[in-house]
Amino acid sequence: MSKKTAAILLSALMLVGLMAGCSSTSSSSTGGTSTPATPGSTPASTGSEAGGDSSTPATGGENISLRVWGPQEEQALLKEMCEAFAAENPDNTYTFEYGVVGENDARDRFLEDPAAAADVFMFANDHLRDLVKASALYEVTRNRDDIISRNVEGSVAAASLDEALYAYPMTADNGYFLYYDSSVLSEDDVQTLDGILAVANENGKKVFMDVSNGYYIVSFFFGAGDNIWLEGDAQKCDFNNEAGLAAAESIKTFTADPAFITGEDAIITGGMGESIIAGVSGVWNAEALQEKLGDNFAATKLPTFTLNGEQAQMGSFAGYKLVGVNSLTSQPVAAMDLANWLTNQENQTKRFETRQLGPSNTAAAADPAVKENIALNALAMQSAYAKPQNDVLGGFWNPAEAFGNALEAKDYSVDLQTMLDNLVSQVEAG
Amino acid sequence: MKNSIKARRRFGNGVVYVVLAALGLLWISPIVYLVISSFRAEKGSFLDGYIMPRGYTLDNYVRLFTDTDQFNYPRWFLNTFVVAVCSCIISTLFVLMVAYALSRLRFKMRRPIMNIALVLGMFPGFMSMIAIYHLLKVINLDKTLVALVLVYSAGAGLTYYITKGFFDTIPKAMDEAAILDGATRFQVFWKITIPMSKPIITYTVLTTFMAPWLDYIMASVIMKDNYQNYTIALGMYRMLERESIYEWYTAFCAGAVIVGIPIAILFIVMQRYYVEGVTGGSVKG
Numbered sequence: 001m002s003k004k005t006a007a008i009l010l011s012a013l014m015l016v017g018l019m020a021g022c023s024s025t026s027s028s029s030t031g032g033t034s035t036p037a038t039p040g041s042t043p044a045s046t047g048s049e050a051g052g053d054s055s056t057p058a059t060g061g062e063n064i065s066l067r068v069w070g071p072q073e074e075q076a077l078l079k080e081m082c083e084a085f086a087a088e089n090p091d092n093t094y095t096f097e098y099g100v101v102g103e104n105d106a107r108d109r110f111l112e113d114p115a116a117a118a119d120v121f122m123f124a125n126d127h128l129r130d131l132v133k134a135s136a137l138y139e140v141t142r143n144r145d146d147i148i149s150r151n152v153e154g155s156v157a158a159a160s161l162d163e164a165l166y167a168y169p170m171t172a173d174n175g176y177f178l179y180y181d182s183s184v185l186s187e188d189d190v191q192t193l194d195g196i197l198a199v200a201n202e203n204g205k206k207v208f209m210d211v212s213n214g215y216y217i218v219s220f221f222f223g224a225g226d227n228i229w230l231e232g233d234a235q236k237c238d239f240n241n242e243a244g245l246a247a248a249e250s251i252k253t254f255t256a257d258p259a260f261i262t263g264e265d266a267i268i269t270g271g272m273g274e275s276i277i278a279g280v281s282g283v284w285n286a287e288a289l290q291e292k293l294g295d296n297f298a299a300t301k302l303p304t305f306t307l308n309g310e311q312a313q314m315g316s317f318a319g320y321k322l323v324g325v326n327s328l329t330s331q332p333v334a335a336m337d338l339a340n341w342l343t344n345q346e347n348q349t350k351r352f353e354t355r356q357l358g359p360s361n362t363a364a365a366a367d368p369a370v371k372e373n374i375a376l377n378a379l380a381m382q383s384a385y386a387k388p389q390n391d392v393l394g395g396f397w398n399p400a401e402a403f404g405n406a407l408e409a410k411d412y413s414v415d416l417q418t419m420l421d422n423l424v425s426q427v428e429a430g
Numbered sequence: 431m432k433n434s435i436k437a438r439r440r441f442g443n444g445v446v447y448v449v450l451a452a453l454g455l456l457w458i459s460p461i462v463y464l465v466i467s468s469f470r471a472e473k474g475s476f477l478d479g480y481i482m483p484r485g486y487t488l489d490n491y492v493r494l495f496t497d498t499d500q501f502n503y504p505r506w507f508l509n510t511f512v513v514a515v516c517s518c519i520i521s522t523l524f525v526l527m528v529a530y531a532l533s534r535l536r537f538k539m540r541r542p543i544m545n546i547a548l549v550l551g552m553f554p555g556f557m558s559m560i561a562i563y564h565l566l567k568v569i570n571l572d573k574t575l576v577a578l579v580l581v582y583s584a585g586a587g588l589t590y591y592i593t594k595g596f597f598d599t600i601p602k603a604m605d606e607a608a609i610l611d612g613a614t615r616f617q618v619f620w621k622i623t624i625p626m627s628k629p630i631i632t633y634t635v636l637t638t639f640m641a642p643w644l645d646y647i648m649a650s651v652i653m654k655d656n657y658q659n660y661t662i663a664l665g666m667y668r669m670l671e672r673e674s675i676y677e678w679y680t681a682f683c684a685g686a687v688i689v690g691i692p693i694a695i696l697f698i699v700m701q702r703y704y705v706e707g708v709t710g711g712s713v714k715g
Contacts, residue, residue, distance in 0.1 A: 069655060072500055073673055099655025102671060109654065112560075116567065116654060263476075269676045270476030288474065288676035 069121035125158035155360035167322035173358030174319025182298035200259035208279030214400030222315025240420035286375035299378035318386035395430035468683035521586030529593035632703035
């Protein structure tokens, strides 16, 4: 196969020679470079009448085709919502084209070929900075105030960069918390990590946490008061200070505990109710764990851990899923209206009802049904101790994973302070 | 004395058999695990503390073909099958023709072309995948199955080497005899060489048929978000994402088992030529 591809390159090169004429026309039709004039003028007029959901463009009767990206699980729902959008705006004829791109892949897929990317797409908030840097996102100018007021503060902050709003908050559920088996652990037990471990050891059971993953390991450092932030474009991290050392000691004690078990998601979804009685994970595993535990399914905020002999609350990352509009779209007004529609209260409620995704819309989140959802309720409890992930650059994950791996392997050949110093210097070097 | 030699040989053989048996078990175990998982009733990819499933079911297989809203397995299977058949036919013809020309005809650029092809063949194909994607986009073929057929078969001629080696072993006297009888070059190729080349044709058919089933990276670059045109490898990988792995892992295993079926059928039908083809072609080229 490998040889074939090299040859197609050659033959295609010849083809390009022949088709040099066509190439310029076809790219300009997809790029839509001629249109940006329209959106530039709209924000001024619509900014004042924010809140109106019937924001149909003045010119009716247009044929508007939009490409929408959403994850696999959302496709059916997405179709339903888009068709409802078309029905709400009968002045124009809409045709939708759906692409399957998950929130976590959207950034990479987008950057591979922005011109071929969707007009409206869903992505995870930790990719916002990269997308903005690549000028991939249309700044949200239509209904801006309404969007800000109807969504929870954290989600708006996660969708903004330097005061400018770049995306529409869709869910507020991309975080982690503690799941536990309520037939073994009581509500008191799960308050402290020591309490959980004690019960686990008594019963010969395990406690799950993927410590060798920067996403989860930060909960100890955040609990100790450490932080990771940006100064200009430079990543800063103070995990190697005194508090960080204490947190690292706590991690070391935890990973050395006989009840500690690590691994990927499959371990907790497979082991819960068998050998695992408690574990740290997110809503994406809620359904699986509920099936495993049945009536004993329970979740709460992360426990406290012993830091220098005192109890400290474990922190976490809070993640949001957002909807963005491609800056290269040829239909910015319609795309913005669609993004707005996909994230409004009604559709967030619908998303919760069909997929159990936690709404970022305050009114939708206030729904009693959302409050009764065990996993989302736990996430809401944890959110008080959570930080958004926006200011964490890509250079953080590998060093953090290496640090966690060393502790999980009980490799104490290097002292903790040196390990932390290495971690910080690698993270800051990016 | 005689006895002890026999005993020693028997012991030696015993050791060899034990080692081979152990290796054999080791090699077969992932496949056994896959098949067992595909019939497993419990969901999830990890079983805590036990290996054999607690319950067996056919639902995983049924589900692949009925629950197609999220993962359209039948469609992907068909996509891959069509691409595999098309690219198999095209590339087999390509390879045979190129190999025949290089083996039988003498022309000025023959040596240089063979050398260039050899060097080109040493570069891994995915090096050029982004370029290929953009070229396909220019001619409006991105995200189509036609593009996949093109990618898998267009460069087939480069793999002429083994086939040419095989053709070289067919006596030239045959060709000459046919030409004396008034056959054209094409008739020699079609009526003399091809019927004598079953082993190498088998080999080419098998390898080219398998490529689309195994390839992930090329397909993912070309298909992007066009879910309906995914190939099996691309689509099934989606089942293993964070949100769906628990629910779909056993179905994924079932899907993997089914993928094996067309390839296995082709192998069984053609296998008696296969070994001949590989060894026959490796005679000095």
